[in-house]
Amino acid sequence: MARIGLLSISDGRDYVHRDVTEHVARAADDLAGMLREAGHEVIVAPEQVSSNALATSQARWLADQHVDLTVFHHSVWTFPHFTMLAAEATPTPLLLVANIDPQYPGMVGMLAGGGGLDQIGRVHARAWGDLSDPAVRDRILTEVRAAGAVQGLRGATFGRIGGRPMGMYTAVANTDQWMKQFGVDVEEIDQWEIVRRAENADAARVAAARDWLEKHAAGVHYDGDRLTPELLERQIRTYYAMRELIEEWRLDFSGIKGQPELTANFCTMDLAEAFLNDPYDWEGPKETHVTATEADMDGALTMQILKLLSGDPVLFADVRHYHADRDIWDLCNSGQHATWYAARSDDPAENLSRVNFYPEVFYFPAGGASVQHLAAPGEMTFARLTRENGAYRMHVMRGATETYDDATNDRLMRASTFEWPHAFARLDAPAGEFLGRFGSNHIHAVPGDYVAELRAVCRYLGIRYDGFGSAA
Numbered sequence: 001m002a003r004i005g006l007l008s009i010s011d012g013r014d015y016v017h018r019d020v021t022e023h024v025a026r027a028a029d030d031l032a033g034m035l036r037e038a039g040h041e042v043i044v045a046p047e048q049v050s051s052n053a054l055a056t057s058q059a060r061w062l063a064d065q066h067v068d069l070t071v072f073h074h075s076v077w078t079f080p081h082f083t084m085l086a087a088e089a090t091p092t093p094l095l096l097v098a099n100i101d102p103q104y105p106g107m108v109g110m111l112a113g114g115g116g117l118d119q120i121g122r123v124h125a126r127a128w129g130d131l132s133d134p135a136v137r138d139r140i141l142t143e144v145r146a147a148g149a150v151q152g153l154r155g156a157t158f159g160r161i162g163g164r165p166m167g168m169y170t171a172v173a174n175t176d177q178w179m180k181q182f183g184v185d186v187e188e189i190d191q192w193e194i195v196r197r198a199e200n201a202d203a204a205r206v207a208a209a210r211d212w213l214e215k216h217a218a219g220v221h222y223d224g225d226r227l228t229p230e231l232l233e234r235q236i237r238t239y240y241a242m243r244e245l246i247e248e249w250r251l252d253f254s255g256i257k258g259q260p261e262l263t264a265n266f267c268t269m270d271l272a273e274a275f276l277n278d279p280y281d282w283e284g285p286k287e288t289h290v291t292a293t294e295a296d297m298d299g300a301l302t303m304q305i306l307k308l309l310s311g312d313p314v315l316f317a318d319v320r321h322y323h324a325d326r327d328i329w330d331l332c333n334s335g336q337h338a339t340w341y342a343a344r345s346d347d348p349a350e351n352l353s354r355v356n357f358y359p360e361v362f363y364f365p366a367g368g369a370s371v372q373h374l375a376a377p378g379e380m381t382f383a384r385l386t387r388e389n390g391a392y393r394m395h396v397m398r399g400a401t402e403t404y405d406d407a408t409n410d411r412l413m414r415a416s417t418f419e420w421p422h423a424f425a426r427l428d429a430p431a432g433e434f435l436g437r438f439g440s441n442h443i444h445a446v447p448g449d450y451v452a453e454l455r456a457v458c459r460y461l462g463i464r465y466d467g468f469g470s471a472a
Helices: 014-037 054-064 079-090 106-119 134-153 175-182 192-198 203-216 229-249 259-264 270-276 296-310 348-352 404-413 432-437 451-461
Strands: 003-009 041-044 071-072 096-099 123-130 157-161 185-189 253-256 291-293 315-323 328-332 356-359 369-372 378-388 391-404 420-425 442-447 466-467
Touching: 003 014, 003 054, 003 079, 014 041, 054 071, 054 079, 071 079, 071 106, 071 134, 071 369, 079 432, 096 106, 096 134, 096 291, 123 134, 134 203, 134 296, 134 451, 157 229, 157 296, 175 296, 185 229, 192 229, 203 229, 203 348, 229 253, 229 270, 229 369, 253 270, 253 296, 270 291, 270 369, 291 296, 296 378, 296 442, 296 451, 348 369, 378 420, 378 451, 391 451, 404 420, 451 466
Parallel strands: 003 041, 003 071, 071 096, 096 123, 157 185, 157 253, 253 291, 391 466
Antiparallel strands: 315 328, 315 442, 328 420, 356 369, 378 391, 378 442, 391 420
């Protein structure tokens, strides 16, 4: 949840401020109560702003509280230079909120202050209306979630395990640009660290993990060649190696190259990637750690934004195939889908009961298990950060995952690579539009509708929002 600073702005005439002080306080209490009821932390400035000195001092006080979003609350007419001075002292995203009341023209103050911010190019958002109106609350909370996600990136560290995979330009980003635009540092770590640390994983923990997978999964399909108990345990060891690297280097999100070195000579990273993205493992609940396969930096960054917005595990997939007869896409990538998507359940046993561990296919001669399941149906928001001529843009679209009868599900999965995880997605965008301008072979998604939040994220980050279909 976000940490919100609330600054109440008043009239600059002392004889007016004296008469509206109680109204301003009541309105601020109502707004703070609504935000707290939504689960957010609210830090209220000690004094209402009724002078230029207070505009600066109170905004600086809130900035010292390290909030994610600063709300300038206009419940009466406010002197616009108070908004300007407070904004100058505020490093966070800004939201101007106004009551709509003919007796107390907060809306007028918001428009005057907001117009001044426009003149100096200060990015901000605005929300207005009665807090009892669900649409007004949604507009405010959308900005809160977006600002929380943007601020959640600032000061984060991405761990890139290995370099560019298989010549993929879209998987490699400029680290200087990341720091300047997103506030994210990149820690380069060699893949040998996974191999080296895997050998030191505790044997008892590894054996217990394998027992748990064999007990709870729909099937662990050993074949004596590409998938053996020893290879499965090696994959579990890579998971523990990654957990160790994450803790030691204080990584906030990660990407693992994998191909071709590890997948040809050690084992696939499928199991590690799936369970790092899960909200649990065989040892119990845990925080999801966004991990992108193929060390996809822009993919991982997109996933981290979606995680910060939603709190849910984030799906990563290749856009593998388009079934024109059904107008659906087979989103499929080796091992990357969190097992949570199999049932979207809080109970890992329910999810794992739909997950099969199959011997890896010929692409990955080192072997190991692929983590196969079919994503449960439901509404989704799909997104991907891409770059055009060096500048970032955010592709966004609405859609949903679907499932069918068992025979149809099986036939559609076997049309591509059956052994890998699948999500059958119906996108709210024409196939021609998607294939004509989508800027990557990878796509990402979370349950629910976060289109408005992603618009706001793009505004705060200064990148171009690029929607498809109804999200345009």
